[in-house]
Amino acid sequence: MKISRNSYQIDRFPTGDSAQLVPLDECFLSSDTLIEDVVTVCNEEAVYNILFERMLGGNPYERSNAEWWFGWSRDGWMSGTHSVWALMKDDHIFGAINLKNIEGTTAEVGYWCSAKEPGYMTNTLNQVLEIAREAGFKTIYAWVRPGNERSGKVLLRSGFEFKGLRPYESTAFPDPEAEYYEIQI
Numbered sequence: 749m750k751i752s753r754n755s756y757q758i759d760r761f762p763t764g765d766s767a768q769l770v771p772l773d774e775c776f777l778s779s780d781t782l783i784e785d786v787v788t789v790c791n792e793e794a795v796y797n798i799l800f801e802r803m804l805g806g807n808p809y810e811r812s813n814a815e816w817w818f819g820w821s822r823d824g825w826m827s828g829t830h831s832v833w834a835l836m837k838d839d840h841i842f843g844a845i846n847l848k849n850i851e852g853t854t855a856e857v858g859y860w861c862s863a864k865e866p867g868y869m870t871n872t873l874n875q876v877l878e879i880a881r882e883a884g885f886k887t888i889y890a891w892v893r894p895g896n897e898r899s900g901k902v903l904l905r906s907g908f909e910f911k912g913l914r915p916y917e918s919t920a921f922p923d924p925e926a927e928y929y930e931i932q933i
């Protein structure tokens with residue numbers, strides 16, 4: 749699957765400010781500042797509680813976690829197993845989105861964004877769906893923990909269908925029952 753490595757402008761709803769969606773591939777230069785950005789956002793309550801609390805056993809998201817993430821992102825683009833993009837403004841990262849678990853023309857989408865920058869994620873997801881469609885993907889799915897209303901709303905705004913509660917078999921944080929969403933593109 750040939751996924752575009754271009755950068756894209758993402759407009760914020762409804763103000764029209766903009767950010768850049770940038771692939772975190774082997775051409776992307778990480779830095780101390782960007783690592784700190786990721787650490788800061790991933791320790792924000794809303795992001796940490798949903799994505800990292802269980803995985804990290806309640807310990808803070810550290811620099812080493814961010815460094816691992818940059819490496820994982822680069823490796824994914826190189827091997828074709830997953831694609832990760834950062835949302836950037838004024839040379840700072842404030843959000844991210846990925847396509848992972850790529851199997852044939854199907855992939856899972858995941859994302860996080862600073863609560864200080866609302867209004868970007870739906871438009872970001874729409875852009876990634878367009879990139880995926882152009883690459884030849886047919887089905888994109890997402891898992892949402894029950895109670896994570898903000899994430900479910902992002903998916904519904906982007907046209908995903910809620911398919912019901914299903915067991916989520918993830919090595920990082922399995923859930924006996926999670927919301928499963930899917931879109932045909």
Ligand SMILES: CC(C)(COP(=O)(O)OP(=O)(O)OC[C@H]1O[C@@H](n2cnc3c(N)ncnc32)[C@H](O)[C@@H]1OP(=O)(O)O)[C@@H](O)C(=O)NCCC(=O)NCCS
Pocket residue numbers: 761794795796798799858859860861862865866867868869870871890891892893896898899902905
């Ligand atoms: C999930 C998450 C990315 C959502 O971020 P967000 O800022 O709420 O998402 P959006 O930018 O799409 O929406 C923000 C607001 O702008 C509005 N909006 C954004 N784009 C819009 C669009 N194209 N059309 C209409 N409204 C839009 C939304 O209605 C929403 O308004 P509300 O706050 O009144 O409900 C964020 O809460 C997060 O990172 N959570 C923790 C991590 C997480 O849950 N990840 C997903 C795991 S499945």
